[in-house]
Amino acid sequence: MSVKNRIRSLLARKPVKKWKAEPSELPWFDQPNALDLLADRRRRENLSDEDYAMLQKYATDGYCVVSGMIGDADLNSMNRDLDDLWTATEPLDGLNFYDVRLGPNDTPISMTHAELLQVDLAKRLKARDIPNWRINHFDAYSEGAKTIYHNAELIRLTSLIFDRPSEPDTTLNFMYGSSQDAHQDTAVFHIFPPNYIIGAWIACEDISPDCGPLMYYPGSHRERIYKKFNNYPQTNLRTVDAKTIQDYQDYVDNLCLKYERHVFIAKKGETLLWHGMLLHGGSEIKNPKLTRRSYVIHYVPPRMNVGNDVEGPFNF
Numbered sequence: 001m002s003v004k005n006r007i008r009s010l011l012a013r014k015p016v017k018k019w020k021a022e023p024s025e026l027p028w029f030d031q032p033n034a035l036d037l038l039a040d041r042r043r044r045e046n047l048s049d050e051d052y053a054m055l056q057k058y059a060t061d062g063y064c065v066v067s068g069m070i071g072d073a074d075l076n077s078m079n080r081d082l083d084d085l086w087t088a089t090e091p092l093d094g095l096n097f098y099d100v101r102l103g104p105n106d107t108p109i110s111m112t113h114a115e116l117l118q119v120d121l122a123k124r125l126k127a128r129d130i131p132n133w134r135i136n137h138f139d140a141y142s143e144g145a146k147t148i149y150h151n152a153e154l155i156r157l158t159s160l161i162f163d164r165p166s167e168p169d170t171t172l173n174f175m176y177g178s179s180q181d182a183h184q185d186t187a188v189f190h191i192f193p194p195n196y197i198i199g200a201w202i203a204c205e206d207i208s209p210d211c212g213p214l215m216y217y218p219g220s221h222r223e224r225i226y227k228k229f230n231n232y233p234q235t236n237l238r239t240v241d242a243k244t245i246q247d248y249q250d251y252v253d254n255l256c257l258k259y260e261r262h263v264f265i266a267k268k269g270e271t272l273l274w275h276g277m278l279l280h281g282g283s284e285i286k287n288p289k290l291t292r293r294s295y296v297i298h299y300v301p302p303r304m305n306v307g308n309d310v311e312g313p314f315n316f
Contacts, residue, residue, distance in 0.1 A: 016231070016311055017309070019192060019231055019233060019234055021192065021194055026194065027163070027193075027195050028041075028059075028163055029055075029058060029059040029275070035059060035060075038052070038055055038059060041163070054160075055160065055161065058273065058275065061219055061221075062218060062219060062220060062221030062275040062277070062278040063216060063218065063272055065266075065271070065272050065273075066157060066271050066273065067269060069151060069153040069157075069269070070148055070154075070202055071269070072268065072269065073144075074144045074147045074148050075148070075202075075204050075205075075269060075295075078138070078144030078145045078148065078173075078204065078295065079144075079204055079293060080144075081138070081141070081142035081143075082135075082138065082142070082173060082175065082293075085116075085135075086116075086125060087121070087125075088117060089117075091112070091113040091114035091116075091117050092113045093113075093114075095112065095113040095135065095138075095140075095141055096111070096135065097111050097112075097113065097116055097134075098110050098136070099132060099133050100116070100127055100133045101127060101133075102123060102127045103123075103126075103127075128175070131175075131176035131178075131212070131285060131288055132176045132177060132178050132179055132180075132282070132285075134172050134174050134178070136170065136171060136172055137170070137171050138171060145173070145295065148295060148297070149168050149171060149297060154168075154200060154297070155167070158200070158299040161198055161273070162196060162198070162299075164301050165301055166301055167299065167302055168298070169197075169297075169298045169299060169300040169305055170298045171295065171298075173294070173295055174293070174294045174296070175291050175292070175293055176211070176288070176290075176291055177211050177283070178281070179212055179283075179284065180281040180282040181249060181252070181253075181281050182215070182255075182256050182279045182280065183249075183252060183281060184252070184276065184277050184278065184279060185276045185278075186225060186232070186236070186276045186277050187226065187236050187237045187248065188236060189233075189276070189298070189300075190233035190236065190238075190305065190310045191300060191305060192306045194225065194232060194276070195275065195276045195277060196301050196304045197276040197299070197300050197304075197305075198273055198274065198275070198276070198298070198299045199273070199280075199296060199298050199299075200272070200273050201214050201264065201271065201294060201296050202294060202295040202296070203264075203269065203270050204294055204295055205268050205291065205292075206266075206267055206268050207264065207266045207267075208290050209263065209286075210285075210286040210290055211286075211291065212282050212283050212284060212285035212286070212292055213263040213264050213266075213283050214264040214272065214280065214281075214282065214283070214294070215262065215280060215283040216262055216278055217255075217256060217260065217261055217262070217279040218259065218260065218262060220255060221274075221275035221277040221278040222277075223277060223279075225277070226248055226251055228244050228247065228248070233306055233307075237315065238310075238314045238315050239311075239313075239314060245315070252279065255279060256279055259279065
């Protein structure tokens with residue numbers, strides 16, 4: 001492209017939208033008087049003691065743990081479907097694997113299910129047992145995953161937390177610990193108004209302390225959004241430059257020093273619900289032979305995931 005045409009192209013671009021959320025638009029649990037608002041809700045909505053305690057915990061610590069919602073039958077069905085992907089004879093169209101390593105020292109790569117099935121079976125099964133690959137939206141391919149995705153009690157609880165309707169938005173399946181650095185979901189999702197997102201981490205088996213459990217930092221959800229994300233949701237880790245990504249990680253690493261780290265040693269079916277700003281990640285894997293089967297679903301109120309209104313280019 002000539003210099004003249006490049007200038008014309010730049011001039012023809014629309015200016016990047018400026019986003020600004022008023023404090024009153026933030027969720028009730030981010031308001032300075034959140035517990036007073038909750039007390040009013042308790043009287044007005046006749047909240048049960050259990051629901052009230054859950055909401056109080058979420059507003060105060062940025063997370064809560066719930067159990068008894070996800071049955072073994074659905075979890076076992078999803079786990080079988082996940083295992084069968086590696087020995088299938090026919091590929092599932094549109095299914096992608098991320099951070100697969102075909103050898104222990106290989107660079108992680110992304111590949112389609114069809115590409116995976118072209119790999120020699122023995123090599124493929126070895127790759128299955130190397131942490132920490134993942135897949136997205138398995139609900140489109142597994143009845144068990146789909147049933148959990150539409151679980152009525154999870155939708156009820158996340159709607160109760162938001163104080164407005166909630167919908168499941170995205171999913172992740174892991175077989176092993178992620179070893180992911182501490183981060184905030186706000187930094188990778190485009191949500192407006194901010195913080196209308198809840199992560200649900202579901203244990204698909206009993207979790208060992210040595211498998212790299214989910215780690216999280218209670219109270220860290222009260223931190224302000226990173227200063228260089230100054231046009232959020234346009235600016236976050238998906239749209240900023242490489243230096244800002246590293247600056248953000250340095251910022252988060254320092255934030256973690258302010259809070260006590262907890263790890264989620266969950267029983268099968270237990271679920272941790274967390275605030276979009278809560279620092280969390282994958283703790284160190286002490287025994288790489290141990291699985292850490294988990295299913296993550298993110299919940300967002302309708303029309304508040306504005307990713308389609310954000311301009312690229314995108315980093316991922």
